[in-house]
Amino acid sequence: MFAKEIARGMYTTFRELIRSSVAGDPVTIQYPEEKRPVTSRFKGRHVLKRYDNGLEKCIGCSLCAAACPADAIFVESSENTDEKRYSPGERYASTYEINFLRCIFCGYCEDACPTEAIVLGDNYELSFTDRRDAIYTKEMLIEAVPENEKSSPQEVEPGMFTRAVPEMKDPV
Amino acid sequence: MDYVLWIEWIVKAILLIVILLTGFAYMTYMERKFLGRFQNRYGPNRAGPFGLLQPIADAVKLIFKEELIPSKADKLVFLLAPVLTVVPAWILLAVIPFGEVVTIFGREISLSVAGDLNTGILYLTAITSISVYGIVLAGWSSNNKYATMGGIRSSAQMISYELALGLAFIGPILMAGSMSLTRIVEQQGRVGWFAIYQPITFVIFLIALLAEINRSPFDMPEAEQELTAGYHTEYSGMKFAMFMLTEYTKMIVVSVIAATLFLGGYDIPFIENEGWLGPLALFIKVLILLFGMVWVRATLPRFRYDRLMAFGWKILLPLALFSVFLTAALVIIFPGLGPK
Numbered sequence: 001m002f003a004k005e006i007a008r009g010m011y012t013t014f015r016e017l018i019r020s021s022v023a024g025d026p027v028t029i030q031y032p033e034e035k036r037p038v039t040s041r042f043k044g045r046h047v048l049k050r051y052d053n054g055l056e057k058c059i060g061c062s063l064c065a066a067a068c069p070a071d072a073i074f075v076e077s078s079e080n081t082d083e084k085r086y087s088p089g090e091r092y093a094s095t096y097e098i099n100f101l102r103c104i105f106c107g108y109c110e111d112a113c114p115t116e117a118i119v120l121g122d123n124y125e126l127s128f129t130d131r132r133d134a135i136y137t138k139e140m141l142i143e144a145v146p147e148n149e150k151s152s153p154q155e156v157e158p159g160m161f162t163r164a165v166p167e168m169k170d171p172v
Numbered sequence: 173m174d175y176v177l178w179i180e181w182i183v184k185a186i187l188l189i190v191i192l193l194t195g196f197a198y199m200t201y202m203e204r205k206f207l208g209r210f211q212n213r214y215g216p217n218r219a220g221p222f223g224l225l226q227p228i229a230d231a232v233k234l235i236f237k238e239e240l241i242p243s244k245a246d247k248l249v250f251l252l253a254p255v256l257t258v259v260p261a262w263i264l265l266a267v268i269p270f271g272e273v274v275t276i277f278g279r280e281i282s283l284s285v286a287g288d289l290n291t292g293i294l295y296l297t298a299i300t301s302i303s304v305y306g307i308v309l310a311g312w313s314s315n316n317k318y319a320t321m322g323g324i325r326s327s328a329q330m331i332s333y334e335l336a337l338g339l340a341f342i343g344p345i346l347m348a349g350s351m352s353l354t355r356i357v358e359q360q361g362r363v364g365w366f367a368i369y370q371p372i373t374f375v376i377f378l379i380a381l382l383a384e385i386n387r388s389p390f391d392m393p394e395a396e397q398e399l400t401a402g403y404h405t406e407y408s409g410m411k412f413a414m415f416m417l418t419e420y421t422k423m424i425v426v427s428v429i430a431a432t433l434f435l436g437g438y439d440i441p442f443i444e445n446e447g448w449l450g451p452l453a454l455f456i457k458v459l460i461l462l463f464g465m466v467w468v469r470a471t472l473p474r475f476r477y478d479r480l481m482a483f484g485w486k487i488l489l490p491l492a493l494f495s496v497f498l499t500a501a502l503v504i505i506f507p508g509l510g511p512k
Contacts, residue, residue, distance in 0.1 A: 006472065011211050013471040021214045027212050 038122045043105045045123040046098055048142040049116065054149035056086050056142065059164045060093035064109035072102035073109060080161075084153035089164025092152075094118035096138035100126050112139055114165050176279070184285045192421050197227035199216055199420045203466050205344035210470035225474070226430075237409035242315055245406065254414035260299045261421040267292040269354045271438045271450030283438075283451060284354070292353040293341050297334075298428060299383060303418070304330045307386075310415070311403035319341040322402025325392050325477065330485040333383035339492035340377035343370045343499045344433045349511020357437035363509050367434040369502060373495040374434045376488060378464075378486070381430060383484065385422040387465055392480055427461035428454070435461075486494030488498055 005034045020026050029036055038044065060077025076095035093157035109118050128134045145151045200377055201216065202223070208215025216223035221341060234279055241250060271283035282288060289295060304327050311323015344366050348359040367374040383390040399405070404415045435457045438450030476482065503510040 009471045010467065013467065014211060017206070017210045017467075017470075020209050025212075026208070026214050028214050030214075 008040075011067055014044050014171050034122060037056055038124065042122055042124075043107050043120040045100070045121055045126055046103075046109070047121040048096065048118050048146065050074075050139065050143050050152075051088075051121055052146055052149070053089060054151055054154065055161070056092060056152050057115045058093045058096065058118070059067035059089050060091045061114065061164075063112040067108040067112035069106060069108060070102045070104050072099045072104075073097070074099075082158045082160075083155050085156045085161060086152040087164075091164070093138065096141065097135050098141065099135050100128070101131065101134040105171075174444050180279070180281060181285070182324050189262060190401055192262060192265070192424065193417075195424045196417050196420045197231070198240035199424060199462065200230070201227050203420075206463065206466045207470055210467070232411070234410060234413040237338060237412075239409040239411065240406070242406050243444075246313040246317040248284055249309050250406075251506055253306050253313060254411045254418075255306075256304050256309060257418040258421075260303040260306075261418045261425055262295065264299050264422075265428060266319035267295050267353055269357055269437060272445065272447065274447060282354075284357070288352055288354040290350065290352045292356075293345060293351040296337055297341060300337075300426075303422070306418070307403050310407070313453055314403075314406035316406050318399045318401075319403050319405045322399045322405070326386060326403060329383055329386070329390065329392055329480060329484075332481055333380045333488070336376055336484065336488040336492040339489070339496055340373050340380060340434070342496050343373035343377075345502055346499050347498070347509060347511075353437070356388045357432060357439055359511070360436040361439040363440075365434065365436040369501050369509065370434075370495060372491065373499060374430075374500070376495060377430060377434065379488065380492075381426045382431075382465070382468065383480075385419065385426055387419075387423065388469040389474050390480060391474060392477055400495075410420075411457060416461070423462060423465055424458065427458045427465070430461055431457040 051057060062075040062077070062084055065071075065073040074095065074097045075093050075140055077091040078094040080090060080092050083148050105120065107120050109140055185356060204226070205215040205223070207213075214225040219225040219229045230463075266286040267284065267289045267487070269282070269284040273280050273282045275281070305329075308327040309328070310322040311319045311321070314320070344356050347366055347369065348356040350356065350359075356366075363369075382388075386392070403411055406416060431454060434452075437457075438454045440449060440453045443449070
């Protein structure tokens with residue numbers, strides 16, 4: 001009764017056993033040590049970008065908060081001065097919070113941003129044990145300062161950063 | 173000298189239970205590890221080196237789980253059923269000879285818990301049948317339709333395959349002329365392993381064993397797709413662990429029985445006095461049989477229930493009868509193979 005089929009099946013599984021044991025190439029990815037790269041258009045946790053000179057791109061306009069369908073973003077802006085300059089232009093985001101229990105990772109905030117300050121990054125390891133921990137603050141979201149550059153706020157020459165939206169080199 | 177005998181019995185019994193418990197723990201590990209490799213995965217490899225502490229982690233987890241008893245369950249039977257399944261699995265091994273008589277501290281000790289019982293096989297068949305009660309009672313007392321159906325299927329399946337199993341037991345009895353397992357092993361040491369002389373009986377025995385212990389591809393009572401978890405649907409925590417314990421202990425136990433009856437037990441071919449090598453030889457044979465069970469599980473899908481019954485009654489039973497006839501003919505034609 002099905003002797004030939006059973007024999008073939010047994011041979012197949014045994015061959016796989018030997019092959020995966022000898023070659024040592026199971027398909028499993030050993031997750032915390034080894035991570036699968038995400039695709040280039042992957043929408044993960046947001047990152048607030050900086051310019052090359054260390055100033056923040058975010059100007060606190062709240063367009064991202066307006067575009068957000070899940071109402072996950074909260075922005076509060078304050079005035080920039082030449083002595084304490086966070087970003088080009090008049091204003092910067094003094095508070096920037098994203099609630100990751102609300103966020104649906106649609107990427108509308110990214111589309112709405114006039115300065116390309118907010119970008120959905122490649123981090124998908126979002127886990128929290130508390131509702132409060134789900135709210136990511138500006139300090140947690142913002143990109144690291146480029147090497148050999150000062151962090152914001154910086155003291156700058158008057159009249160250098162008057163325009164909030166700089167001329168983009170390669171507009172999308 | 174009487175108290176020394178008592179100590180000997182107690183030490184043997186405790187050793188047997190300790191070995192079976194460790195065997196159970198590492199049987200689950202071995203199965204998961206091999207299944208992993210069969211399916212191009214790693215298997216458990218997080219707890220300890222190579223995942224060797226995984227069984228302990230599982231045990232700790234199960235101990236801390238909540239023990240649920242359904243409100244409409246028959247409480248006494250519900251609590252008794254896991255015990256009823258575990259105990260037969262443990263006491264089965266009492267009559268198996270693990271080696272020849274050895275001398276420790278100037279005492280001659282036979283390496284079997286109950287000694288050389290001259291009705292050993294009768295004991296085996298009787299005890300294997302008891303464990304079906306535990307399963308059917310677990311299914312019934314849960315007051316759950318899936319559990320009940322799992323229990324009923326299980327009992328029907330076990331009764332059907334016990335016939336073929338019983339007939340397969342007759343082969344070794346005919347060739348050894350005794351129901352004593354020690355005599356059966358000794359006879360195999362004299363004429364060669366019974367699996368060589370009665371391959372059909374051996375194959376029938378292995379198939380019936382798989383059905384008897386509800387292993388894949390005959391794991392009908394616990395068919396997840398149809399019955400959620402079968403007879404142990406309502407069990408949790410340590411009571412669930414006891415059903416798992418039974419399943420894996422029985423795998424080991426029936427492998428020991430198969431090795432003893434057909435693969436020479438502790439006998440190593442062409443060696444006269446095995447001594448302490450005997451238990452080691454038996455252990456290796458059991459490991460090979462256990463690997464075979466894992467291999468079958470990795471390969472074969474579950475039988476359909478009606479086909480399972482048809483296979484048991486219409487194919488396996490006549491074939492087992494025929495093999496009894498063959499073995500009897502073998503013993504008559506070559507009297508040298510039969511009992512002395």
